[in-house]
Amino acid sequence: MSIRHSLLALLQDQPRYGYELRVEFEDRTGAAWPLNIGQVYTTLDRLERDGLVSKDGDDGGGHVVYSITDAGAEEVEAWFAGAVDRGNPPRNEIAIKLALAVSLPDVDTSAVIQSQREVSVKALQEHTQARKAVSANQRSSDTAWLLVLDSLIFQAEAEVRWLDLCEARMVQVQRRPGE
Template sequence: MSVKHALLALLSRGPSTTYQLKKDFDHTTGQTWPLNIGQVSTTLQRLARDEFVQRDDVGDSGADPWQLTATGRLELEDWWSRPVDREQRGRDELIMKLALAVETPGVDVTVLVQRQRSAMQQVLHDVTRVRRAVAQEDLAARLVLDSHIFTTEAELRWLDAVEGEVEKARMLPVPSSSATSATVVPVPAKSIR
């Protein structure tokens, strides 16, 4: 998620202080994406540098609110109009870890999968518990939490598939040294890419 665009979206509601933006972000995401005050402050400074936001000088309060500029509104409108490109979401450490594990001698992929499954089941339990406690009228938090639940469930299904592929690969005969390249056993990692 783009913290930059999230802050611009929050500021489109009206001027807000750094602390209030952090609170609003936490509330909107159901407190599932930790965002510390330093990250909010640093992002706001970059947004000010790029002329997307500016301080609303109200005097001696010491916590002058930030407001969206015309340039910031255009940037936000552009962001709203673009679909999220899955290719730009970053590299997934779990995929890389398992892909490397299946090709690294001495790494027990089954143990890695079981540990990850256990951790993801705990996440699913925790997020589901939080989701049940969210008020019906808090649509933003419900949507974010539902996304976490569906994503976690999908990852658990994927881990089941990885484990199945690893088991199938273990059952394949090991090619003899005289085998030609046409009879080489496929590398399991290709099945999880």
């Protein structure tokens, strides 16, 4: 996830200080990916160093307000215009855990799969319920949160399907003695 580009996009809307950026990001994404305020300010420092934002001074309450520069606007425009690169997938802890479980002796891989399935199904149910609740009371500002929820639902569904496949593969392996 590009915090850098997310903050630039939010600054296109209006100048803000760090805490406001954090709140806006979490509001617009339903807090699905909470931001550490230290990460926000570190990113703002880098964006300023790179000439993509500038400090507008103090807001009168002791907060340094940032605004996007022309170079920053160009960068965020290019970010929106381009696709997210899928060439280098992020680490998937569940896939790593299962890959190691099947390759190590004395690990009950079926139990690992079942444990993860319970968590994944629960997450799927929670996301689905949240989506129903937001849809029932939908305001125009809820569209961003609905998009995030849809993504989380699809990811959870895919994970459950993948766990089913893992379990089926384990059954196949157990049927083939001597491997």
